[in-house]
Amino acid sequence: GDSVTQMEGPVTLSEEAFLTINCTYTATGYPSLFWYVQYPGEGLQLLLKATKADDKGSNKGFEATYRKETTSFHLEKGSVQVSDSAVYFCALASKTNAGKSTFGDGTTLTVKP
Amino acid sequence: GAVVSQHPSRVICKSGTSVKIECRSLDFQATTMFWYRQFPKQSLMLMATSNEGSKATYEQGVEKDKFLINHASLTLSTLTVTSAHPEDSSFYICSAEKGTDPDTQYFGPGTRLTVL
Numbered sequence: 645g646d647s648v649t650q651m652e653g654p655v656t657l658s659e660e661a662f663l664t665i666n667c668t669y670t671a672t673g674y675p676s677l678f679w680y681v682q683y684p685g686e687g688l689q690l691l692l693k694a695t696k697a698d699d700k701g702s703n704k705g706f707e708a709t710y711r712k713e714t715t716s717f718h719l720e721k722g723s724v725q726v727s728d729s730a731v732y733f734c735a736l737a738s739k740t741n742a743g744k745s746t747f748g749d750g751t752t753l754t755v756k757p
Numbered sequence: 758g759a760v761v762s763q764h765p766s767r768v769i770c771k772s773g774t775s776v777k778i779e780c781r782s783l784d785f786q787a788t789t790m791f792w793y794r795q796f797p798k799q800s801l802m803l804m805a806t807s808n809e810g811s812k813a814t815y816e817q818g819v820e821k822d823k824f825l826i827n828h829a830s831l832t833l834s835t836l837t838v839t840s841a842h843p844e845d846s847s848f849y850i851c852s853a854e855k856g857t858d859p860d861t862q863y864f865g866p867g868t869r870l871t872v873l
Contacts, residue, residue, distance in 0.1 A: 676860040687763070687850045687864040688801075695860065733800065737860040744791070745862055749800045 646671045646741055650734045650748035657724055657755050665719040665751045667708075667734035675736040677701075677710050677717040678745070682731045691719075691732070724755045758784050761853050763865035770841055771873055778836045778868045780851030786831035787853035791862065792824075795848045807834050841872040 651666040669677065676695045680688040692701030697712035706721045717734060734748040760783040770776050780790060789808050793801040805826050807813040813826035823845075825837040834853075838845055848869055852862035 678861070680864070685867075685869075687761075687867040688852075689864065690861060693861060737862075739860075744803060744806065745860075747800050752798075 646675070646736060646738050646746040648734050648736055648746050648748040650732075651751050653750075654752040654754060657753070659726055659755055659757050660723045661755075663719070663721040663724045663728075663753070665732055665734075665753070667717045667719065667748060669715050669717065669734075669736050669746075671715075671736055671738045671746075672740050673738055674712075675738040677708070678735040678737070679706070679708055679717070679719050680733040680735060680747075682733065682750070684730075688733060724753070726755045726757055729753055729755045759853075759855060759861075759863040760784050761787075761851065761863050761865040763849075763851055763868050765868060766866060767869045767871075769871045769873065772842055773840055775837055775839045776841055776870060778838075778849055778851075778870075780834045780836070780853070780865050782832045782853045782863070785853075785855045787834075788831070788856045788859070789854045790828060790834040791852045791854075792826060792834075792836050793850045793852070795850060795867075801850065804836075838870065841870070843872045846870055846872045 647670045678693045679691040681691045682688045692703040694701040694710035700709045708719045731750045737745045764779045792804045804819045805813045805815045807828040815821045828834040850867045851865045
């Protein structure tokens with residue numbers, strides 16, 4: 645079945661540091677890939693997505709590239725801010741799985757001033 | 758836009774009572790809605806998938822008689838937790854898909870249920 649494995653947290657960085665959160669996946673076919681962000685006490689928000697190989701999703705300074713050869717979708721940001729502190733979920737949606745999404749376990753990011 | 762609301766945001770109830778949670782897509786029609794449960798510091802657990810006008814599809818291990826889902830229209834799905842017990846206390850999140858963008862899920866803000 646489909647699965648998503650993402651970097652274990654928690655991750656603690658200083659403001660303006662470079663961020664990478666690794667995500668790899670297993671899926672049949674060609675899934676769409678997503679990063680969602682969850683702020684404390686809230687639901688998930690779509691951060692970015694990519695629907696085919698070599699696509700780059702980007703939003704709010706975050707980027708991730710769909711790498712089919714390594715089955716990866718790593719999240720990066722060049723300079724994090726305190727307001728980026730949240731839980732980040734990598735996910736995939738596969739047409740062979742009846743429209744359901746598969747989520748990673750989430751990575752908690754804390755950015756200190 | 759793609760805004761999904763949930764109501765209530767927080768609810769506290771006594772053991773044995775039933776609680777209804779509403780999920781609404783405010784600016785689009787949702788062909789499919791999903792209900793998740795999230796435990797502290799854990800990922801989302803899919804409970805069920807609901808399509809407008811048809812019965813919900815429950816994931817293995819989820820009691821359909823306890824968690825009643827009704828998808829009455831293209832903008833509203835409800836989850837009713839019947840005869841709630843303290844172990845049902847959790848954060849419940851819904852999501853909705855647009856027909857024009859079927860892979861992407863748009864999430865509601867979640868409902869914190871506490872059963873005393």
